Amino acid sequence: MEAVRFSNVGYAYPDRQVLAGVSLAFASGTHTVLTGRNGSGKSTLLAMAAGVLAPDSGTVTTHARPAYVIQHIEAPATMPCTVRQAVEMGRWPHRRGRPLRAADRRVVADSMDRMGILELAGRQLRELSGGQRQRTLIAQGLAQESTILLLDEPTAGLDAEAHRLIRAAVAEELRRGVTVLEASHDAADIGRADRVITFESGRVSEGGGNLARR
Numbered sequence: 576m577e578a579v580r581f582s583n584v585g586y587a588y589p590d591r592q593v594l595a596g597v598s599l600a601f602a603s604g605t606h607t608v609l610t611g612r613n614g615s616g617k618s619t620l621l622a623m624a625a626g627v628l629a630p631d632s633g634t635v636t637t638h639a640r641p642a643y644v645i646q647h648i649e650a651p652a653t654m655p656c657t658v659r660q661a662v663e664m665g666r667w668p669h670r671r672g673r674p675l676r677a678a679d680r681r682v683v684a685d686s687m688d689r690m691g692i693l694e695l696a697g698r699q700l701r702e703l704s705g706g707q708r709q710r711t712l713i714a715q716g717l718a719q720e721s722t723i724l725l726l727d728e729p730t731a732g733l734d735a736e737a738h739r740l741i742r743a744a745v746a747e748e749l750r751r752g753v754t755v756l757e758a759s760h761d762a763a764d765i766g767r768a769d770r771v772i773t774f775e776s777g778r779v780s781e782g783g784g785n786l787a788r789r
């Protein structure tokens with residue numbers, strides 16, 4: 576089964592072509608790390624997988640509604656909202672307008688626990704450090720209980736404990752059959768992946784990863 580497919584995808588911002596002729600398919604339940612220089616197009620590809628950017632050419636097919644976790648530096652830090660409320664937003668796709676139920680609250684608490692932020696539940700987002708905000712966004716992504724998890728540099732700038740929690744959460748999602756696409760520059764993250772895709776000058780190449788080694 577396939578979770579996401581890019582077919583001959585091109586994308587340009589007004590002053591630069593970022594991706595050209597990219598064709599990739601991601602099998603369900605696999606873990607792929609997207610790597611490559613700053614500005615090589617990893618975030619752009621994740622945004623297209625999430626459906627928040629449409630390709631200029633080619634097609635992107637996503638076989639489920641993904642949970643998309645942007646980097647905390649991309650998120651408004653001053654939004655008047657507590658950590659718990661931010662993670663509860665992850666339940667929106669399940670609620671469809673109904674109030675939060677006990678089962679939703681359990682998922683929210685479990686997601687905060689997995690990111691080690693239970694004790695921050697009542698804090699405003701503006702009162703958090705960058706790493707704490709990043710953990711909150713990831714907890715919001717986990718609370719979505721999606722079958723596709725898109726993570727944009729989830730461990731960048733985080734301490735060793737946060738890094739460990741995120742790796743454990745990714746491993747648990749993979750055990751549950753979730754497909755994980757993750758942009759990362761981290762050698763340890765890259766070493767754990769089933770597939771490693773390197774971005775360069777609008778193109779992608781494949782190499783390394785446990786699938787390639789099998």
Ligand SMILES: Nc1ncnc2c1ncn2[C@@H]1O[C@H](COP(=O)(O)OP(=O)(O)OP(=O)(O)O)[C@@H](O)[C@H]1O
Nearest residue numbers: 588589591593611612613614615616617618619620
């Ligand atoms: N909204 C935008 N308008 C114009 N150019 C943009 C925009 N967003 C990104 N870019 C440019 O597109 C290119 C690809 O950006 P992208 O964020 O996809 O790269 P990346 O590989 O994720 O980089 P990083 O490792 O720094 O996160 C970069 O050169 C960037 O400057």
